[in-house]
Amino acid sequence: MLKASIPAPLDRAVLAKAAALPAGLWVTCPHCHESAYRRRFGAAKVCPNCGYGLRLTAHERIAQLTQSFSAWDQHLPEAASDFPGYAQKRQEAAQASGSDESVLCGQAHIGAHTVALGVMDSHYMMGSLGTVAGERLCRLFERATAAQLPVVVVATSGGARMQEGIHSLMQMAKVSQAVAAHSAAGLVYIVVLSDPTMGGVAASFAMQGDIILAEPHSRVGFAGRRVIEATIHAKLPADFQRAERVQAAGFIDAIVPREALPAKLAALLALHGGH
Amino acid sequence: MTAYQQVLAARAPRPYTTRTLIAGLVQDFQACHGDRVHGDDPAIIGGIGWLNDQPVTVIATTKGETLPERLATHGGCPEPWGYRKALRLMRQAEKFHRPIITLIDTPGAYPGKEAEDNGQAAAIADLLLAASTLATPLVSVLVGEGGSGGALALACGDEVWMSTNSMYAILSPEGFASILFRDVSRAEEAADLMKLTPDDLLAAGVVEKIVPDSGVGFGAALKAALLPTIQRLNATPLPQLLAQRQARFRRF
Numbered sequence: 001m002l003k004a005s006i007p008a009p010l011d012r013a014v015l016a017k018a019a020a021l022p023a024g025l026w027v028t029c030p031h032c033h034e035s036a037y038r039r040r041f042g043a044a045k046v047c048p049n050c051g052y053g054l055r056l057t058a059h060e061r062i063a064q065l066t067q068s069f070s071a072w073d074q075h076l077p078e079a080a081s082d083f084p085g086y087a088q089k090r091q092e093a094a095q096a097s098g099s100d101e102s103v104l105c106g107q108a109h110i111g112a113h114t115v116a117l118g119v120m121d122s123h124y125m126m127g128s129l130g131t132v133a134g135e136r137l138c139r140l141f142e143r144a145t146a147a148q149l150p151v152v153v154v155a156t157s158g159g160a161r162m163q164e165g166i167h168s169l170m171q172m173a174k175v176s177q178a179v180a181a182h183s184a185a186g187l188v189y190i191v192v193l194s195d196p197t198m199g200g201v202a203a204s205f206a207m208q209g210d211i212i213l214a215e216p217h218s219r220v221g222f223a224g225r226r227v228i229e230a231t232i233h234a235k236l237p238a239d240f241q242r243a244e245r246v247q248a249a250g251f252i253d254a255i256v257p258r259e260a261l262p263a264k265l266a267a268l269l270a271l272h273g274g275h
Numbered sequence: 276m277t278a279y280q281q282v283l284a285a286r287a288p289r290p291y292t293t294r295t296l297i298a299g300l301v302q303d304f305q306a307c308h309g310d311r312v313h314g315d316d317p318a319i320i321g322g323i324g325w326l327n328d329q330p331v332t333v334i335a336t337t338k339g340e341t342l343p344e345r346l347a348t349h350g351g352c353p354e355p356w357g358y359r360k361a362l363r364l365m366r367q368a369e370k371f372h373r374p375i376i377t378l379i380d381t382p383g384a385y386p387g388k389e390a391e392d393n394g395q396a397a398a399i400a401d402l403l404l405a406a407s408t409l410a411t412p413l414v415s416v417l418v419g420e421g422g423s424g425g426a427l428a429l430a431c432g433d434e435v436w437m438s439t440n441s442m443y444a445i446l447s448p449e450g451f452a453s454i455l456f457r458d459v460s461r462a463e464e465a466a467d468l469m470k471l472t473p474d475d476l477l478a479a480g481v482v483e484k485i486v487p488d489s490g491v492g493f494g495a496a497l498k499a500a501l502l503p504t505i506q507r508l509n510a511t512p513l514p515q516l517l518a519q520r521q522a523r524f525r526r527f
């Protein structure tokens with residue numbers, strides 16, 4: 001009865017106007033599931049309700065974090081992989097992310113500080129660690145060691161690059177060696193964990209920083225939630241592997257809202273004699 | 276033998292376990308327990324013994340022998356406090372310049388709630404970092420399953436070997452098939468693609484040596500193979516040893 005008494009908004013003019021609106025004006029936060037106008041997420045793309053930062057491409061992250069960035073090692077030899085369709089998958093990933101790999105590395109300025117910066121991109125094959133990404137990261141630490149620069153890595157990854165098999169696994173060890181050499185030279189390494197940082201990336205350089213920061217509500221862990229639930233035959237708590245819980249467990253120095261990251265990094269770099 | 280048959284061979288029960296392998300490898304083994312922080316993971320055996328006249332530290336994953344042991348070790352999947360026990364014993368070995376032998380037979384790090392809440396990722400990351408600069412020889416032998424970062428954590432040494440009945444891969448072929456094909460039943464096909472057999476990995480330079488698994492006598496055979504290698508690594512000046520180890524992983 002009530003239904004019939006309310007006229008459906010079928011007016012052609014209204015429908016035409018609605019169709020003319022650009023898509024994606026209304027965004028639902030993947031963390032708190034509240035919706036807000038895209039504009040309210042602001043340039044930093046942070047949920048106005050819960051503070052969760054939407055996933056950024058590496059280029060967006062670099063623009064937010066730095067005053068300048070010049071890329072290193074852009075043209076490394078491609079990884080060998082027989083996996084069917086891998087080349088096409090990488091092409092699609094490059095289109096989706098605007099990056100040519102899951103990490104961009106280079107020299108950057110954060111505030112007044114010159115740093116060696118690595119920024120991962122979850123839009124490129126879920127930020128997975130392949131041979132080229134591993135080589136870039138390894139060279140990032142080697143160049144930083146030679147030039148006496150601090151390293152900042154913004155991590156986001158699903159883990160190893162499955163298509164590259166054991167060679168992907170070896171990147172964890174390779175990058176760890178370079179981190180160790182940088183550390184032995186008395187230089188500071190700061191990690192920013194962003195959503196998500198999982199698997200082989202969390203189990204190597206992302207957890208090897210002198211200082212480990214995280215963005216609010218980022219998922220950080222080794223095994224995937226579904227794998228664990230299937231193994232233990234139990235539901236996991238809602239905050240499982242969230243940065244706040246991981247910090248409470250003792251593995252994260254500070255949780256830093258995205259807008260505060262440049263100032264936080266600058267303050268920490270200054271304390272380590274950043275130049 | 277197909278790649279998947281190799282996987283099945285790596286998982287199959289055999290006449291020895293890593294515990295009895297240690298007994299065949301070293302004399303007067305003194306087990307050491309606990310990570311000094313959280314607890315003692317039964318999935319990691321660690322201790323000190325004599326490799327002929329050379330004291331060595333041995334660290335091994337174990338799947339357990341009885342049903343209660345298999346449950347307690349989660350089928351050979353270490354928890355973070357197991358990896359931290361391994362790290363503690365590596366540091367201890369470093370202090371006394373005692374060579375380290377790791378024996379690996381694990382499907383991977385345990386995917387559990389407590390494991391994650393206690394920093395499974397950080398525990399593995401710490402081992403990878405420490406192994407790069409550990410000032411004592413470290414030789415790793417994959418003697419069964421070698422799965423993922425959970426195996427790599429104990430395989431970052433100067434040399435990595437495999438037994439003829441072992442595999443080493445980024446994850447299980449079942450997991451690989453389920454992620455990349457969205458079809459766990461295609462594990463055999465996945466195994467072919469993954470290049471996880473000892474021969475494949477020797478050709479790729481991921482391991483230095485394949486040791487024939489002779490069943491009951493494997494401990495003795497492994498000991499005979501390890502003796503000259505440990506002797507040679509022990510005689511290598513430390514800066515050279517560490518430079519070689521770094522170069523070993525740098526080439527990947």
